[in-house]
Amino acid sequence: MNNYQRGLEIRKQVIGQEASRAVSESLKEIAPVLDEYTLLVFDEMENRKILDLKQREMITITTLLTQGDTAPQLKIHIQGALNVGLSQAEIIETFIQCLPYVGFPKVLNAIAVAKKVFE
Amino acid sequence: MNNYQRGLEIRKQVIGQEASRAVSESLKEIAPVLDEYTLLVFDEMENRKILDLKQREMITITTLLTQGDTAPQLKIHIQGALNVGLSQAEIIETFIQCLPYVGFPKVLNAIAVAKKVFE
Amino acid sequence: MNNYQRGLEIRKQVIGQEASRAVSESLKEIAPVLDEYTLLVFDEMENRKILDLKQREMITITTLLTQGDTAPQLKIHIQGALNVGLSQAEIIETFIQCLPYVGFPKVLNAIAVAKKVFE
Amino acid sequence: MNNYQRGLEIRKQVIGQEASRAVSESLKEIAPVLDEYTLLVFDEMENRKILDLKQREMITITTLLTQGDTAPQLKIHIQGALNVGLSQAEIIETFIQCLPYVGFPKVLNAIAVAKKVFE
Amino acid sequence: MNNYQRGLEIRKQVIGQEASRAVSESLKEIAPVLDEYTLLVFDEMENRKILDLKQREMITITTLLTQGDTAPQLKIHIQGALNVGLSQAEIIETFIQCLPYVGFPKVLNAIAVAKKVFE
């Protein structure tokens, strides 16, 4: 397996097969190179140890919450967080931990996305 | 112990006694209520379980890196992350995990702060 | 009345009874502690003098406009601004005052939210 | 022709007659001064040489992508970029050039807007 | 008096004569048009009624605090806020009002700037 194939395997494991195919589909004509780059990102995630996938998804949903205007990505990675083994309570608590640093609007926006994913 | 006293204990444990005193010192005349609010934040951190202090500091340095213009706070919480048991490698890897989501400038800025704290 | 009850009273006064109940409703299962925290915020707003509610809502809509990706919160607080006595003209002028500092996109986004609230 | 008339001509040339009228329409009662200010911006764009309209629209879509929460403005200026002569490939490549500096979410959000405009 | 002259008068009134000259000085060779544009902003501030200068500076320091990385501008406008009649307590309270919406880092950064201006 080359980098792209390994990246695809790990991407499917993290965000799920359907979301992975949707990413490729949405980029395949307009910017296929971006789909390839995301595969390299997921391959690197696998190669580099030190943090496990649960920690990495916890970091990912934190950075997405914080930058704002990331509802589509947050939806994918809240599902990803569940897929790699974080509980609903841990995801919500991750968002609450951000509150003193980012304020209510970003936290409430992330909670609203989580609510839809959990249902 | 009331909420504020418990918050002070946990704040000293996380960011260190000297940094804790520096926060109080810097706010004591201009906005003492902000010092009190941070104590309530640290007390809540203690009360609410679900995530441990290592996870909470990992989330905190991620959210600080992501919002930018937070070098003073990042300095305190990189030290906090070390104090509660994260390794230097885990801290750097936390920043690297953010790279695909926030880009190089924010990651390199956080690395520069970490470098000074580690020395 | 305890802090939470006083906070609830002031929250209903500022954002209206319906919006206040909607906030509680949306958080009651997924993150009820966030609802409680907002009550403490509104209670503090009442306790701390120095600025009146009109000034506080003017500041609130300014900070929401500036950070972006806050349409749901801006909608609530534009209504809140009207509820505590700011005129439509003062709200729009608050947004226009931000223009040289934040640029057109954020101001026009806030105007679009205001338009829906005013109708 | 005065400043406003010249600004209107250049605005129609860049973003198109329909989008130009929609801007005026949306602001005419709630904040007409903002419509006038945008005309002055387009007039200045014409007056100040140094960069041509293709370069200016390339800069504009870059700054809109980067600040986030600007889908409505990005839609107008991706169309504007096409109107002044940038190709679809140049627009997508502009977004890809931003990737190392801002990360995937902002780039993918801009690509999603471009996809709708191109169709 | 033309627009620029009126703008200069009001700019001197708000941010002070020395700061006004420093702005012109810093831009005079590299980008003099930006100095002119700021004069038009201050002239507009004078022309447009609805809000008074105290309200306008309160909005300005709020938007500067919220966007971050604005220490030089915040310094000028905290002084401006004092110049037009806001008290130190009102300025600090403006920042505290932002806390639930933006979190501690931005508020503490603004307090640190205020501390230097007040001394």
Add this chain to the structure above:
Amino acid sequence: MNNYQRGLEIRKQVIGQEASRAVSESLKEIAPVLDEYTLLVFDEMENRKILDLKQREMITITTLLTQGDTAPQLKIHIQGALNVGLSQAEIIETFIQCLPYVGFPKVLNAIAVAKKVFE
């Protein structure tokens, strides 16, 4: 030449030999993988045609100005913009083009960095 070597050549061409070595130096112990990733970014920049280096640096300084808290990166890429053939006037005009979209603080911060680079 492999990807990294080609990336190093183009990085030296764009940001200059000294800045390129400083990047490697600053990362070599704490996070060497980030240095390698930047080389891949510069290699891609070379491989992917469609935009030339002048356009790419124009986009880069625009995105850096817009996100804020990027003075160190802006310094490197303003020099980079000069190195690949943009004039001082074109760089300043790029910043001025951003003004209506981002407001004065970000533009003035970028101008201040440019001033130091130009001297």
